[in-house]
Amino acid sequence: MSEKINVLELPIEKQFMKRLVKPDTWILNGFVEDCAAPHPHVVIGDKYAAVVDTTDLPYNVREYVEKCVTDKPLIVLCSHSHGDHTANNYQFEGCPVYCTQICWEEMQASRKNPRPGMEAWATPLNYEPTIIKGGDIIDLGGRQLEVIDFNGCHSASSVAYLDLKYGCLFTGDEFEGGQVLVGGAASKLNSVEFYRDNLVKLRDTVAGRATCICPPHNGSPLDPQTLDNMIENCERIMSGIPGMEDVSSMSYGRNPQSYHNLPFTRDPDEINDGMARLERGKGTALRSEWKGTSIVYNRNRVFLKDLDLS
Ligand SMILES: [Fe+2]
Numbered sequence: 001m002s003e004k005i006n007v008l009e010l011p012i013e014k015q016f017m018k019r020l021v022k023p024d025t026w027i028l029n030g031f032v033e034d035c036a037a038p039h040p041h042v043v044i045g046d047k048y049a050a051v052v053d054t055t056d057l058p059y060n061v062r063e064y065v066e067k068c069v070t071d072k073p074l075i076v077l078c079s080h081s082h083g084d085h086t087a088n089n090y091q092f093e094g095c096p097v098y099c100t101q102i103c104w105e106e107m108q109a110s111r112k113n114p115r116p117g118m119e120a121w122a123t124p125l126n127y128e129p130t131i132i133k134g135g136d137i138i139d140l141g142g143r144q145l146e147v148i149d150f151n152g153c154h155s156a157s158s159v160a161y162l163d164l165k166y167g168c169l170f171t172g173d174e175f176e177g178g179q180v181l182v183g184g185a186a187s188k189l190n191s192v193e194f195y196r197d198n199l200v201k202l203r204d205t206v207a208g209r210a211t212c213i214c215p216p217h218n219g220s221p222l223d224p225q226t227l228d229n230m231i232e233n234c235e236r237i238m239s240g241i242p243g244m245e246d247v248s249s250m251s252y253g254r255n256p257q258s259y260h261n262l263p264f265t266r267d268p269d270e271i272n273d274g275m276a277r278l279e280r281g282k283g284t285a286l287r288s289e290w291k292g293t294s295i296v297y298n299r300n301r302v303f304l305k306d307l308d309l310s
Helices: 061-069 084-094 101-111 191-206 225-238
Strands: 016-022 023-029 041-044 050-053 074-077 097-098 137-139 146-148 158-162 168-172 285-288 291-300
Touching: 016 061, 023 061, 041 061, 041 168, 041 225, 050 061, 061 074, 061 084, 061 097, 074 084, 084 101, 084 137, 158 191, 191 225, 191 291, 225 285, 225 291
Parallel strands: 050 074, 074 097
Antiparallel strands: 016 023, 023 041, 041 050, 137 146, 146 158, 158 168, 285 291
């Protein structure tokens, strides 16, 4: 057996790898054993550089970005509130942070009352964010990002960001290449039909403008064509073709000991239940795969009429 490497003992430039997805657009891979970890993207303009999702990588993301990626002043963009995307915001003290109102409220709530086992995500909120909404433009100097409302099905706090210069579309967890989880109870808008409608709206909004999709967990950069594949996937479910009961995935929960080495462990039941914590034990989650896309949804929430929107 080879010796386990303590990544934190390595020089900062060896704790990450960076990969170019478009000019002045990087994705950062932290060296962790858990392949479910999200990856920050760095979008560089003439005046500022944006870190899209600081993630919960157990390393100093800011130090790596400043030393190895860009010397531009940094801003932080949040795709949604979940701790694996926002826990490291605190590292960027003094940098402007952008998020939706719901995102800010959810971040505050999750720090006040962290879910058991997720205390590592309850990092200090040492900033007052700039609240954004659909249609806002974030100007990095010679490179603008348009905020796109998402009516999130994965998280009510979600927005997407469209880079108007090179066409990168940052979708957070609402759309990605491994699996999109829409079945949880966290968002009330989580029916397959609602999600399909969101994707149709997104596809029409970015048509002719998005050249690639940059999700934080899996697959960045994806071809925008994959939006059509996922729309078809949703419509198959709505036509009565059910997903599979095995909702584990290639990238979720493969490693029973998470990269935090904290009490955040995953038991075997959970590993076999990729839809995970939200629906565990209820037997409601199904996975549908189609043309390279994968959606994990609640079998009782396929149509809009299944939702309790009161
Ligand atoms: Fe998420």
